[in-house]
Amino acid sequence: DTEVTQTPKHLVMGMTNKKSLKCEQHMGHRAMYWYKQKAKKPPELMFVYSYEKLSINESVPSRFSPECPNSSLLNLHLHALQPEDSALYLCASSRTRTSTDTQYFGPGTRLTVL
């Protein structure tokens, strides 16, 4: 099974709201990732967790706050977002961060910020 699940599928929020995106995998992977994808563009890396520790934050604004409560779960907390943050947010996981390990992607959360 190579499934990564993400909830919710769609999210509409105002600029003053606080919401969270959730990602889960049960493949025993120890690396998990958040990506942001705008229309007609490739995904852009936001955060990387390795063994439940944040190892990369690609200069993401503080209104995005990641959390890795355990090896199977990854959250992305959202607060005071801007309309330009509207995008598809993808979660991925891989066995480790070795370059030969495949990253498996979830179906994404389509976020709209009003």
Added chain:
Amino acid sequence: AQSVTQLDSHVSVSEGTPVLLRCNYSSSYSPSLFWYVQHPNKGLQLLLKYTSAATLVKGINGFEAEFKKSETSFHLTKPSAHMSDAAEYFCVVSDRNYGGSQGNLIFGKGTKLSVKP
């Protein structure tokens, strides 16, 4: 530095004809290369990957790719296109630098494949 160039932003084929999506890479190391497919409003699905084993890699749904070191290419092919193949395709290299960026994916800009009936 590693990079990926997808030579066509859009490819259009007729159903039942061959598909060729072109990808060139740049890497100082022996690369790990991937092709992913993304259908509209969906996540990315792995089609196939190359990690220095056989140079001809077979993937899902009849796709295959050949790693050619002399040409620094990793083109994706399929003998006969199906309507369900219409999607965005990304050629990807995985960062092999031993450091903070190891394992990060470097994406090409994508090729949109259209399949005409």
